[in-house]
Amino acid sequence: MRQSLKRQVPYHLMLLPGVVILLIFSYGPMVGMVMAFQKFNPVLGFFRSPWVGFDNFVYVSLLPDTLQVLWNTVFIAFWKIVIGFGFPIVVALFMNELQNMAFKRTVQTIVYLPHFLSWVILGGIMIDILSPSTGIVNTAMKAVGMKPVFFLALPDVFPWTLIVSDVWKEFGFTTVIYLAALTGIDPALYEAAKIDGAGRWRCMLNVTLPSILPTIVLMGVLSLGNVLNAGFEQVFNLYSPVVYSSGDILDTFVYRLGLLDAQYGVAAVVGLFKSAVSFVFIVVSYRLAYKLANYSIF
Amino acid sequence: MRIKTATGDRIFGIVNGTFFCILALLCLLPLVNVLAVSFSSSTAASAGIVTLWPVNFTLKSYQYAIAKPEFVRSFTVSVVRLLLGVGINMVLTIVCAYPLSKDRKAFGARGFYVWFFFITMIFSGGLIPWYMTIQTLGLGNSIWALILPGAVPVFNVILLLNFYRSLPVQLEESAYMDGAGAWQALWKIVVPLSTPALATIALFSAVGHWNSWFDGLVLMSDPKNYPLQSYLQTVVVSRDMTLYQHATKEQLEMLQSVSDRTTKAAQIFIATLPILLAYPFLQRYFVKGLTLGGVKG
């Protein structure tokens, strides 16, 4: 017992620098969460600003758009999570089947390109690409006999434009994680499967997929933390008054409130709310993964 | 039977290959557009008529971008930030993930630490206290303000600890038998076995440092110290035209010069290039079978 404890000393030491940094730069600033319950005045600071209880929460909940905005946020974020989680797995699995190494590497590099263009840049490009009269997408749709769609201006379509374009921008980057996980698979497993007469398809399902399952579960659970993150930069650069009804999200909402005056309390309330919801989602899914699959994510 | 499988395989291969060709094309187009704009004349660019091929080909915007002192300086800042930042990130990720990858029996306090780390991914005090902390520590306007607050990338720690856990326990045990301590086990056994995972998190950390612009903008008090993406943000962000309501002629003349889209495009492209090259470089470490088995469950 004593020896075992002694053996743990280096573990504590290894964690020490990380713990100190997080204490200073993450836990320290968490004091700021009190702003949600204050009428914060910068001159008075966190400790002397007047306390207002839940007034800020009440204020936010009574704003005429809050419910709609919350719904939009959840809708957009939900589908971004689902598709943004599933698509990279599919891509990684099929990319793994590409035989030509040079082609495989080139594709890997190319699909991660969009991640590097910011929404400020992409916004302008997307307006061109998606234009119903001259855009390449609608031209293609017209060519096959479909009616043109104004992707950025129809309230029903706009959220899907956001979802699809976000998945497009980010899937290549997420794929990298699975590709790394794939490298960990023992080639002997494939050999064994082949001897058993398994084809490509069965190898993928019976060997590849189970091998990266822990990574999949991990990514799935962590991505649930984004349940209220619908993507500020993207929405801000793409939305317009006609699609406010379906495209206005919590972050753009707070941004507009903040534009007129620094409503510190409002921003803190929304921040706290988002954190709390993420926390609940991750913890529940963490427990579920542990109970159902006996797998502890971290 | 064999022949049928071979044909099936071939068809699958063709379909799969075509799928990735299309996917790659979709991902390539916007960057090609940026590239085409950067090589076009500024008149063509501001008329919005450049699509995938330069109109009135010229290298002027590149000459201008490279000659711009702000651009060159911020490039240097970014490189320094990348080297320092990724180095520190990697060391801390490696050493933090290792103890956390142990089970409760081997490391009793693990549960506490893991949650201590995890909470910081979810909760934050927001922008204002974060800013005040960094200013109070006197880090404002220094490169450390861009490195220390994010020195422990918790997401990467969690990724890596999962990878560590998939490594065979026997190797480490035998190292302990030979009298090695935890530090030796980590550096001599665990780290060399983790290259694909390390390459991945190094990539994430590098991309994170290279792409982040907000911290540079709000923490630096002199544009000389802006990293590249912060500088670019000042270039690409749209101007608030209400400021020009009362503008004098000198101010208006400046408005003209900043609206040049070809220079913006050239700078965006030059800024993206180095980080694009990082991936093919790191791909070398994604080699199959480098690790030994290590599949759990």
Add this chain to the structure above:
Amino acid sequence: MNKFFVALLATAFLAGLGAQTKAALVAYDPAITITTVKSLPDGIAFVNGDDINNNVWTRFYDGKLGIKGKVLWAVPQAQFDQKMNLAIAANDLPDIIPATLQQFKQLVDNGVAMDMTAVFKDNLSPLAKQMFDLDKGVALSQATVKGRLYGIPQLAGNTDSPQLIWIRADWLKKLGLNPPKTIDDLEKIATAFKTRDPDGNGAADTFGLAVNKDLFGGISDIEGFLNGYHGYSGDNDWIKTASGQIAYGAIQPEVKAGLARLQKFYKDGLLDPEFIVKDTSKVNESIVSGKVGIVFGQHFLPFWPLQDAKNADNSADWRPYPIVSADGKPAQPITGGSAAVIYVINKKCKNPEAAVRLLNAYYSKDLPLSADFDDSFHKIDATKDRAQVPVFQYAFVQGWHPQQNLFIHQGVRDYFNGKQTDKSKMIFWVKDNTEQCEAALKGDKSKWCALMWSGPDGAFSVIDKYWAGNQVKVSAYVGASTETMVAKMSTLNKMKLETFTKIILGQPITEFDKFVDNWKKLGGDQITKEVNAAAN
């Protein structure tokens, strides 16, 4: 008393102010230190080893005023707001705080801003006072809360902001049309631009009127159009009603009528059918590529984007015209505040009068009407690639002649119509502009923007006529945001934008009445009450 006899007033101070300005420059002994922060405008540069803390202005402050200036931070203009918001939130502020109007309100509410009422009055130099007098107190009212002055407005004047119509005159000529006198004319022109192939490329790819998705913003906006219906619907437009009360512009029936007409424009295809997703820079692409021939906007359009249009197509002859009316009554463009920046003096500052002295110094050195004017404080010729360095931007506290741009135009006009052709007698501003206009007339395409800005037929020729004809409406309230404005205005503005857009796209015009009801209910009535109280 809405008329400006600018030239007359200017001559008045040319005559007698020289001696007084010198006396205004008193030096501190021993020297004091004053801190500030700076917004670096686009294109600013430092040459000859200068930096933001060591340049022609700081050396002057140090040597002549006994003020050691220290800039705590200086960031590009586009990022200044954000950085300042954080600095305010962290209460990490210098002695002189250049604040936007919103930030000004926060600083007053937080208790950071010093009451400058007496200090300002006692220390202002006669020359600076003249400038504020020319502004008729508009800027000062922007910096006044409950009767006390809480900052020094950076005087820029509200002369410049009335809207103009910019039209492709070459298209008019080609199609045999005259400039518009009424909204009906405008519709005819827009229809011709759409249907009669003004660019002669054989394709129906042009449209009439350029509008951006945010509907407002000083360029490709609808304010000038609605002004034609005597409607005023910018976010900050307040009007005086017949009963003498102040009311919000955007909820008035005149706006409704204007929107109904704009709806018809859209229905007839005179607007870009895709304008609802295009921001200003996207709309500018249509302008530069010659897809559109009419755009409402302010004076600055020649610099951006019309110069680009000229570069792209030398025949693109964009010209400014006065806005037109839908009925017999002349259309009145609206203008608002005179300052976009207010220098707030931190309560912690021990020498608040230093800020006023810095302003006096600025006027004495940078205002060409001053006897001490020195153009090395304004611009210097320096590097190879940048023709001139705008060193006036280094100054800690700035202010301009409130009718400066108009004044420039009048000088240029007098040169070209032969009233005043002696360049040696011209003041700095006018000479600079006259030379550029001459270059443009001689064929220097790159100076076209200057010609269309200050030249004899440029933007300011129209603005000059607006003012001379007593045609400009000044917003009835330009003061600081009220309490309910802070809490509710962003929601109301969003509602406004949504409703207006939907109406233009074809929803029944009765939506407007719903909007008015909701606007009043959701805080608008309360805001109106507060505005009336604050104005009286």
